[in-house]
Amino acid sequence: MKNNQLKIFGLLILLTISVTSCKKSKTEPDGKTDALTGAWQEANMSGSVARRLVFKPGGDFTMEIWTNNYKSGEVNGAYIIDGSNLTVNINEEVEINSAGSATRRKVNRQLFEKGKFSISNDILTIKCITYPADAPVDTEFKYGKIRAID
Secondary structure, X not given: OHHHHHHHHHHHHHHHHHHHXXXXXXXXXXXXXXXXXXXXXXXXXXXXXXXXXXXXXXXXXXXXXXXXXXXXXXXXXEEEEEOOEEEEEEEEEEEEOOOOOEEEEEEXXXXXXXXXXXXXXXXXXXXXXXOOOOOOEEEEEEEEEEOOOO
8 A cells, every 4th residue: 555655656746847847948049139139010000011020139130011911021131230220131032922922032132221220118210211212311210019928
């Protein structure tokens, strides 16, 4: 009888250890993080197009383009910050049709030319130069921080 109780007690301890050891840890992802790390949704968008910026640990960058509630494209590359200066180099464009089929194309261009950024109250402001009619225009974009719900 005592031998059976010891076996059951041993099995319970083993089960407890195995269940608690499988718990997922909340560690930081690989790579260095900075003030921009995370996802940002374009603020004050009207119409059917929205943009989401994702600054990944280690310097990878993605901008997702959403059209009529489906992801219609993205650009991928890398970013570097130096003080308030932001440099984003794009090396891939992905076009996604409404059926979900993606077409990838290698590119080499800069996003947010002469970009400067600031963050206040979870709002990312990027000031840069754009060329809407072949003439340089000072432009400002605003993005709200996307917070994960635990």
